[in-house]
Amino acid sequence: MHVKTGDEVLIIAGKDKGRKGKIKRALPREERVVVEGLNIVKRHMKARGPRKPGGIIEMEAPIHVSNVMLICPSCGRASRTGHRFLEETDHKGRPRKVRFCKACDAVVDK
Numbered sequence: 001m002h003v004k005t006g007d008e009v010l011i012i013a014g015k016d017k018g019r020k021g022k023i024k025r026a027l028p029r030e031e032r033v034v035v036e037g038l039n040i041v042k043r044h045m046k047a048r049g050p051r052k053p054g055g056i057i058e059m060e061a062p063i064h065v066s067n068v069m070l071i072c073p074s075c076g077r078a079s080r081t082g083h084r085f086l087e088e089t090d091h092k093g094r095p096r097k098v099r100f101c102k103a104c105d106a107v108v109d110k
Contacts (some may be wrong), residue, residue, distance in 0.1 A: 001028055002063050002081045002099070010078040011038060013067040020071065024060065032062035041065045072108060074102040079103035 005008055007023050021035040041061040047054035048102045059103040069078040098109040 001026065001031065001033075003033060003065060003068060003070050008071040008073070009033075009035060009068040010071055011035065011063070011067060012069050012078070014039070014063065016063075023068075025062075027062055030062065031065045033065055033068060034060050034062050035068065036060070041094075070101075070108065071106060072106065074106040075101060075104040077101075077103055081108060 003023055003026070005023050005026050009021060009023060011017055011019050016038045019038055021038045023033050024036045027033065037060065039061045040058050041058050043059060045054050046058050047051075048061040055109075070081055071078050081099045083097055084100055085097055086107075090094050090096050095105055098107050099103070100107050
C-alpha cells in the first residue's frame with residue numbers, strides 16, 4: 001500500500017471528497033484504511049450488558065486505499081508516491097526501501 005498508519009491523506013473520491021485527515025488504522029489485506037473523523041457511518045447496536053448500551057452509534061468506516069492520496073510533508077501537496085532504495089542498509093544488511101513524493105522528489109519516510 002502507498003500509505004501507512006499516521007500519514008496525512010486527502011480523500012479524492014466519495015462523500016468526503018476534498019477533506020483531509022490522518023490515517024488511524026491500515027487494513028492491508030482488505031486494501032482499506034480508516035481515516036480519523038472521516039467516512040462516518042451510523043450503526044444500530046444492540047445493548048451488550050450494562051457497560052455497552054445500545055442505540056445508534058456513529059463510527060469511522062474503512063475507505064478503499066485507492067480513494068486516498070498522501071499529502072507530502074515537505075511540499076504540502078497531495079501527490080503520487082514511488083519507492084526507491086537508499087544507500088544505507090537496514091538491520092539485515094539490505095538497502096533500505098523508502099517512499100518518495102513524485103511532485104517534489106523528497107523522501108516521505110524518515
